[in-house]
Amino acid sequence: MFVGQVVGDIVSTINHPVYDNRRLLLVDRLDESGKPSGGYLIAMAAVDAGIGQRVLVLDEGNGARQILGSTTAPVRSVVVGVVDSVDLA
Numbered sequence: 001m002f003v004g005q006v007v008g009d010i011v012s013t014i015n016h017p018v019y020d021n022r023r024l025l026l027v028d029r030l031d032e033s034g035k036p037s038g039g040y041l042i043a044m045a046a047v048d049a050g051i052g053q054r055v056l057v058l059d060e061g062n063g064a065r066q067i068l069g070s071t072t073a074p075v076r077s078v079v080v081g082v083v084d085s086v087d088l089a
Contacts, residue, residue, distance in 0.1 A: 003083055004029050004057050006049050010042055018073040025049065025079055027057055034086065043077035044068070056081040 010024035022044055029039035034054075041059070046067050049055045057079055058064055064078040065071055 001056060001058050001080075002029055003034075003086065004041075004043075004055055005036060006051050006053050006055055006079070007036075007040070008051060016074050018068065018070060018075065019044070025055075027055065027077075027079065029057075030054070032088075041077055043079045044075055045079045047079060047081055049079050049082050054083040054086075055079045056083055 004027040006025050007028050008026035010026055012019070012024070025043050025045050027041055027043050028036045029041070031037045043057050057077055058067065059077045061076045064075045065073045067078050067080060068075060
């Protein structure tokens with residue numbers, strides 16, 4: 001898992017059926033200080049997250065498929081939460 005920031009939406013006209021009625025988000029991985037690292041990835045939204053929000057991303061295929069309830073879904077990354085704050089104390 002890692003913390004990232006949603007920087008855009010992905011729109012596709014042709015996709016696998018598991019993606020029907022689900023949002024795809026472009027997420028920039030954040031470093032330890034909360035700054036964007038430039039490490040972008042596409043993640044399926046399991047929560048209602050929007051552009052500019054910090055999110056928690058599960059970046060592991062089996063865990064992502066468990067969240068979606070499908071053992072055969074072609075998915076690796078899922079946004080599983082919106083981050084309100086990070087305390088490194």
